[in-house]
Amino acid sequence: MSETAGLQRIRVEDLLQRDSWDVDPRPHIRLNAEKCAGCPTKPCTRMCPAGCYVEAGGSIVFSYEGCLECGTCRVVCPMEAIEWDYPVSGRGIQYRTA
Ligand code: SF4
Ligand code: SF4
Known part of the structure; x- marks a missing residue:
């Protein structure tokens, strides 16, 4: 954390550490593995801010718990x-803001 002109600068990672999860045992996101296998660019692996999508050996490994x-x-x-x-x-x- 740092302070600039009276404003407190907070990193996203620090904000996320304040949050907590009560994971739903029923996955709220489901993927169509066949479509994922044919997906040329796999943007989910770069755009998910929680890193829930990981490419491994051409397949997508997905974990919804940290969504x-x-x-x-x-x-x-x-x-x-x-x-x-x-x-x-x-x-x-x-989400917790303080
Ligand atoms: S790899 Fe990601 S972006 Fe591509 S089809 Fe699957 S979920 Fe969608
Ligand atoms: S955090 Fe959850 S909703 Fe957002 S991109 Fe990742 S998996 Fe999708």
């Missing part, structure tokens, strides 16, 4: 391969 529920992957996926829903009420990420 920030931002919806970016759903928007950038060129194959409509993502079935996206929110976790059940009260589950998932709980």
Whole structure:
């Protein structure tokens, strides 16, 4: 953290460390593995701020547990391969600003 002209500068990583997750045992995001295999650019691996998508040996390894529920992957996926829903009420990420 640093201070500039009276404003406190906070890194995104520090903000995220304040948050907590109550992981929904039912994955709220599901992928179509066949479509992912044929996806030429795999933007999810670069755009997900939580790093939930990792390419390994040409396949996508996905973990929903650390999802920030931002919806970016759903928007950038060129194959409509993502079935996206929110976790059940009260589950998932709980943002804390202080
Ligand atoms: S962008 Fe969509 S289709 Fe491509 S790898 Fe990611 S989830 Fe799969
Ligand atoms: S909703 Fe956001 S944080 Fe969650 S998997 Fe998609 S891009 Fe990542």
